Amino acid sequence: MSDSSGTDATPFADLDHYLALPRLGGLALSADGERLVVGVSTLDKDATAWVGSLWDVDPSGDRAARRLTRGAKGESSPAFTPDGDLLFVARRGEDDDAVAELHLLPAGGGEPRVVATHPGGVESVTTPRTGSAVLVQGSALPRSTDLADEKERRKARKEKKVSAILHADYPVRYWDHDLGPAAPRLYAAEPTGTSPEPAGPGRHRAGHAAAADPLDEPTLELRDLTPDAGVTLVETRHVLAPDGTFVVTEVTEPEGGASRRQSVVRIDVATGERTTVLAADADEEFAVGAVSDDGTRLAYVRERRSTPASAPRPWLAVLDLTTGEARDLTDGWDRWPGETCWLPDGSGLLVVADDDGRAPVFHVDAGTGAVTRLTDEGAFSAVTVAPDGAAAYALRSSYAHPPEVVRIDLAGVPGRDGAAATDPVAATVTALRGPVDRPALPGTLRDVETRTADGTRVRSWLALPEGAGPEDPAPLLLWIHGGPLGSWNSWSWRWNPWLMVARGYAVLLPDPALSTGYGQDFVERGWGRWGDAPYTDLMAATDAAEALPEVDAARTAAMGGSFGGYMANWVAGHTDRFRAVVTHASLWDLDAFSGTTDASFYWEREMTPQMRREHSPSTYVTEITTPVLVIHGDKDYRVPIGEGLRLWYDLLHASGLPQAPDGTTAHRFLYFPDENHWVLTPQHARLWYEVVLGFLAQHVLGEEAPELPQLLG
Structure with a gap:
């Protein structure tokens, strides 16, 4: 890899060459830690859109990266099932109105196939490390009762050329898209027999529970976990417990004066039962972080609301999901916690935070709240920990290079291999053999x-x-x-x-x-x-x-x-x-x-x-x-x-x-x-x-x- 060179060798001197550079984003690690998948976006043949593909990256760094998917309209949101199958979201077919569907690439090889659809399109998929639950997000119209009803309501709006939205709450728009009339819902995707009807644009494998044929490949049926969510899940984040038994999600609710507050709820995947675990008030808000591997603790960001006289002030906290006891961890740390994930043994967390023009990975002791910086240069994202806790994987970038896949050696983390919390720690970060080399800089x-x-x-x-x-x-x-x-x-x-x-x-x-x-x-x-x-x-x-x-x-x-x-x-x-x-x-x-x-x-x-x-x-x-x-x-x-x-x-x-x-x-x-x-x-x-x-x-x-x-x- 090259960090810099003269302008003759750099793609930045020509806009077309620059736009043609592949771009990495999204990272998924298999439950056994043996496979790593990253998304790569490249220009389509007309140079009018970026199209995503999925690539296999060797976690050990020995093998060259290998391309897994080649759909004309691209793939995104990779997630491994506990059995090692790869799920991802993609649109297929020539129809411009075709919606994104959930696809599965078998662990043993073969061709990807559609396993679930939603009339409004599959927006994302989340998988556990163990168990059979798969969590799918899709948006549904407020009065639809099931997927068949959702399909008919959408069809009626399209045929009558109606785009109007009647709002009863706020906001009505977000960044670059209108909100409503459909709003996000969370679905449990569960195995069912395959419908004898072929799956394709406009067909709904999910929701067609037909008699199972042993020669058929199983599909997934979507069961609505949030039928009454309304707009409470708009632009919120959710996490699935490692064993797949429950979901923890942010919800936003009106508090008067066109303002909203954000709380956190737990949803049981088997029953859909909903329990508020963190209730927002006028002074604080909460953001979901991660559930510990044993399912007993939630790491979350607790934030003091801003006022005209003071800026927001976030810090990391831990909630015991059994007792309801909350405990602050980093309220004394003068940095703002971002991405968070647990170490498998629950002894600590890895946290990304902006720091002096970088965004390093820090270790936070789950007992004492002590913070130790693990990485030096670069800004890290999509951090995920191997099941044995020996390493973490992430995307690392800086203004010296675009995102690349790296392995972070966690052997020197405090509490491991005899390392004390006061020992200086600088984790070894190794760039893996990713799909793309660093471009030469001018x-x-x-x-x-x-x-x-x-x-x-x-x-x-x-x-x-x-x-x-x-x-x-x-x-x-x-x-x-x-x-x-x-x-x-x-x-x-x-x-x-x-x-x-x-x-x-x-x-x-x-x-x-x-x-x-x-x-x-x-x-x-x-x-x-x-x-x-x-x-x-x-x-x-x-x-x-x-x-x-x-x-x-x-x-x-x-x-x-x-x-x-x-x-x-x-x-x-x-x-x-x-x-x-x-x-x-x-x-x-x-x-x-x-x-x-x-x-x-x-x-x-x-x-x-x-x-x-x-x-x-x-x-x-x-x-x-x-x-x-x-x-x-x-x-x-x-x-x-x-x-x-x-x-x-x-x-x-x-x-x-x-x-x-x-x-x-x-x-x-x-x-x-x-x-x-x-x-x-x-x-x-x-x-x-x-x-x-x-x-x-x-x-x-x-x-x-x-x-x-x-x-x-």
Whole structure:
């Protein structure tokens, strides 16, 4: 594998080559620990969509990866049954209306086959380590009584061309899709005899309980565990007990004022009986983590709700599912726990948390709550522990490389092999022979630190092009992350700095106030004061980068998306130091945003009327003298299109950038009628970068206005 090379060998110098790079995501480990499967997405033959396939990766690292599936429309959500069969979700057939079905690839080899369908499509599958239960998620209309009834109701809406939704609660949208009228339900998928009717698009194997034929292969019948769930399971997470006997799931319920609270319930798989195990209140919420291997304890995240004066504060806790006793584990740890999984013997947990521009794996002692960092570089995700507890597997990425499959040796974890909790632990992390090698980079990556006027440390990643130095300094691009509660710590295919580096830019990726991984106080510095410390931190980071001999301080630009777009707008109205500003999916008027975003109640907890007045970039439109490129997708429900439309009008109507005598302007608006918050389809992503790079070349590099990309007409 190669970490870096010159631009001649890098795929980042050409957008088509970049889009063609395979992308890893999703990881599944068999119950015996002998097989590991990862998903790989590649461009389809028309280069208009990414299609997933599943690959077998040797957990020992000896064998090369092997492709398992080749469906034209792709496969996703791999999960092993206790017997070693591989379940996954896929659509088949040429019909564009075909829904995703549950498929099974036998452990002993053979062809995949459909084992369960749902009229609305199978959305995900979860399997236990032991037992026979399989948990399937699918969405059903509120009044449907069974799958046959669900099919008829959906057919009637389609035939009558009805898309209307009558809402009685909130929210009505989420990120990039409308909510309702169907809502998620959880189903137990249980073996049954195969129907003599063939399974195919529109056929419902699940729910057809026919007499079993010994020559037939068994299918799965879906039994609804949550028939009265309504919208309580919308955008929630659930976990299945290791023995498959019960499910623990988050539920959201109204609490008045268009707000919702999140509790946790336990559902018995055999009976469907539901028991609330963690009840939310006005001050705290809960998020499901993992159930211990013996089924007696639930690890979960307990979070203090935010207020206008204080940011959210999460920590890890453990609930005894037998006694109902809850115990805090990491309330004294100044980091925010993320992904969580138990060690098989129940002695501790592996937890991922943002930390100083990385997202390492930590060990948390289940008895004392002591935290030990296990890994060094990289951001880890999809962590799963081998059944013997000797190793864990994960995806690891950083801004030096995209996700790759790794093995984490757990021999030195405190409490194992005589290791004490105070012993220094750095687990050995080994990259396995995955489906894809690291792409060659067009430059180098380094940490950059500075101190603000109040003494606060602010760190950033700086990606530098090959050859940048005192004799040939690179123009600087300040790229501001979204969130705002987040960090530049893991590879992003969508927001990738190396495409800019390949064209000669130095790209600065700072973590200002509100960023996670630097402690609660660092978050609180910017809470409710978005235009204060986050802005001054960004300017301090920019000052530090511009002082480097590899950077040309006279040629700079700023850009960002979502909250990063908000900050780009704020920057444009508060300084003229940048030659160009690019603002994507950005907040402009906080008063309008707070009532039209998809989860207004969350933002209302922070945004007082005074905060909205004092920290709206729209207030400073007359101070904007820098050319601004506005980008927005119409299907963006997190930052609704109204923000982009109002920003564009205000720039033309009132900004301080002089217009030409003929009324034209240097500002630009790139609008995507069918895209969402991120702009995800391949050719739209390609256009995004073409337009951004052209805008920067004109205003930062002083080149002639570029010719419009061909696909813009």
